[in-house]
Amino acid sequence: MSWWNDADDDDLDDEFDESDVRVRPNPKANRPRTKRRPSHSDAVTARVLGVDRGRYSVLVAEGEPDEREVTATRARELRKTPIVTGDAARVVGDLSGDEGTLGRIVGIEERTSLLRRSADDTDQVERVIVANADQMLLVVAAADPEPRPRLVDRYLIAALDAGIRPLMVITKTDLADPAGFLEHFSGLADLRVFRSSQSDPPVAEIGESLVGHSTVFVGHSGVGKSTLVNALVPDAGRATGHVNAVTGRGRHTSSSTESLRYRSGEGTGWVIDTPGVRSFGLGHVDPENILRAYPDLAEVAAECPRGCSHLPDAPDCRLNEAIDAGDLPVARVDSLQRLLLTFDRRTEW
Template sequence: MELEGFVIKCLGGFYTVETAQGMVTCRARGRFRKDGISPCAGDRVTVQADGGSGALIEILPRKNHLVRPPVANLERLFVVASLRDPAVNLPLIDKTLAVAEVNGVEPVVIFTKIDLGDPGPLLETYRLAGIECCAVCSERGEGLAQVRELAAGKVSAFIGNSGVGKSTLLNAVFPGLELETGEISQKLGRGRHTTRHVEFYPLPEGGYAADTPGFSTFDVERYKLTDTEQLVAGFREIERFSHDCQFTSCSHTCEKGCAVLRAAAEGKVAKSRIESYGAMYQEIKGVKKWEQKNKHV
């Protein structure tokens, strides 16, 4: 029986697919490997099912696809950061947001552990950029209703450093998930990985939310963020002011009369966002056009 379905998780070469006839555990046809395509969580697929097992035979067209975490067809990406243990890493947040923006995924920034500090200045940074923000304390239940409302009816993923509390947050927002959580390593000052693969969970209000493995580094070349012109689209407030620049070739890093730098000087763009943009620009400006075409997606 041929069925369409939604890939809930990928683990050990097996794909768990939700279909109208129930869950089907599949192996992928060999031609995917030959074509250099890997099914991933979030894919809409066609399977040949025989009871609870079968073969994954086709990946339907994707709206978008992220490499890390490997996930497709996202509508919303929740970028989770903690105020302490581990400390906020603004460049990492901004790189992740840029990936969401250029892939057509609506980003949301969540600051956890607000009982350990004041999230006010950080919230202002991203609200100034026009990005939705949440401030939460999972233990005290603060801010959970906002997260629940934003996730309802959407295909979403929660992403961030190890130890920021993604699994704890999901358990608090959606009681019943019972996701494994870990402690912070006092020696290393960062979280231990408890989530080892991407898995989507159906939500009571409709939609799906995925918990993802934590990470601490970010390779922009793996995300097609190697084009300086495209990079501007990853920073919505910089793109907005860039239209007023005198020169179409303005890099928005040092040019005299740059409308973006003027807006930053006037407090209309957060200093940390300009710094993140500038650092990413320097990181990728040397990548040649022909190299960009050959980067692995």
Template sequence: MDRKTGIIMKITGGFYYVEAADSVYECKARGVFRKRGMTPLVGDVVDITVPDDGYCSIDHIHERRNSLVRPALANLDNLMIISSVKEPDVNLYLIDKMTAAAVNKEITPIVVFSKSDLAQTDDLVEIYRKVNIPAFSFSSIDNQGLDEIKAVLKDKVTAFCGNSGVGKSTLLNALFPELSLQTGEISDKLGRGRHTTRTVELFKKHGGYIADTPGFSTVDIERFELIRKDELKFAFPEFDEYFGTCQFNSCNHVCEKGCRVLEAVEEGIIPQSRHDSYVRMYNEVKDIKEWQINNK
């Protein structure tokens, strides 16, 4: 019997695949986790027992730096949000909800606009670079932007996510051809892609790890990582410099008189689309009770 420390790379069929000491072990989680209401996640650092025969067991989950529910991952450095500019069309609210979730968990959001051969992306990229969120364009036709995107992955744990059909697997295959991930075509009838990734999985690449995640529908975003109304403003880092400068200390930066954030929006310093997303997210959670957020 041996004990090792490793990282959960994949979860499927009730089995946990843990990389430890340059090997991957198929493990079962001890029942104590269920009793404590804990669920091991891909990305968790865990202690395992490797017996002479039988299944390995996960005995202990190390403290997490952060975790997300969608995608279900722990200990991320980056969340790379992929959005196509066409087929399907870009959804800035979806992007902003995901960037806010990342910032709220102290994860660096990165935005990639794919299929840039179908429409111009300069204005979209500028929205996010203007608020100091890394943003890039990518085209699978000529691999535009590939080197810039690959550079931000170095030595980091990065999850790739986005709604179905945006070209997430195509981008991953361009970055790391040896992955040979399955890609799906867009359905003309539904206007969205088929889900080609079924489970969250980590791959050891470029000095760190990259995570491929299942695509989700636009409907799923309504349930994505709700942030409490008092914390939401901190998930929009472009608001930071205006805190404490509004006319009223209780300012929610939605529509109040003397709000410096609103003035910055009017002056073009903060992009209008970003503030629109903030207001929509605020209105979603302003009347939600604490227990409702915890059970989302």
């Protein structure tokens, strides 16, 4: 005879039920996953002035009596979003600007322009330089270091690809006559050029073109870009350097991109100073936009046969025929064809 009574089993079933088992709540495990994020309806729009080791300097209440600079970090959901100088950022948190306070960037407004470059022409990974600029001022030295027409061509292509109006200033004109260099760009009727000596930069003339605009300054190392920025914005304090007598190369002085406000009796504008570079890759640029940087050549190329590559071996190419006839400068057409050839090889790869 079994010592266990079936009746006892029935009594246990009546006493204990599965619904009586207490389950310890686990909010994290039981909470449904969602991609929804806070709306941040209290966010204010601020201009990104610069970035330093993961901290962003932003301008809150721009143009208002309580305008102030605030230090901010980026929200976690923006960790893969590039935030660059010139961006219009949505910011929350402590926006008092007091020492030790920190805001948080939670969004970026739609950009009107984006200036980019790549490491080289075969690298399609873009490096964003500045956002929302509407002008580019190319700073080129007439000598020391020698001007590089093909580098300037690349700047022009990047500007036009981004929808940015290019300007140019030739520095150190007291050291050499820039006429031969400027001949390379004679076909660019809309390119405004300023001439500047080391002792007498045309600050007022250049400044007039900056009012009401956001202008990014670019140039080869050692051309006097930082010196010009300091003349336009006296409290900028941008470091200046010299050109190595042996290599003929300038030393990098500006290590970061920074927005500086230009002020004059005519109004205000923004000067965006960038580090000097010795190369400017165009791996991100649509090859069809290259010809736009050569409007004088594009006019001739419009008469080429359909599908013409405009390369030196292209049959019946009007550009090559114009060179043979002496109607176009060889150096300028050669600059265009070198760039087109680079992109043609990239496509084959």
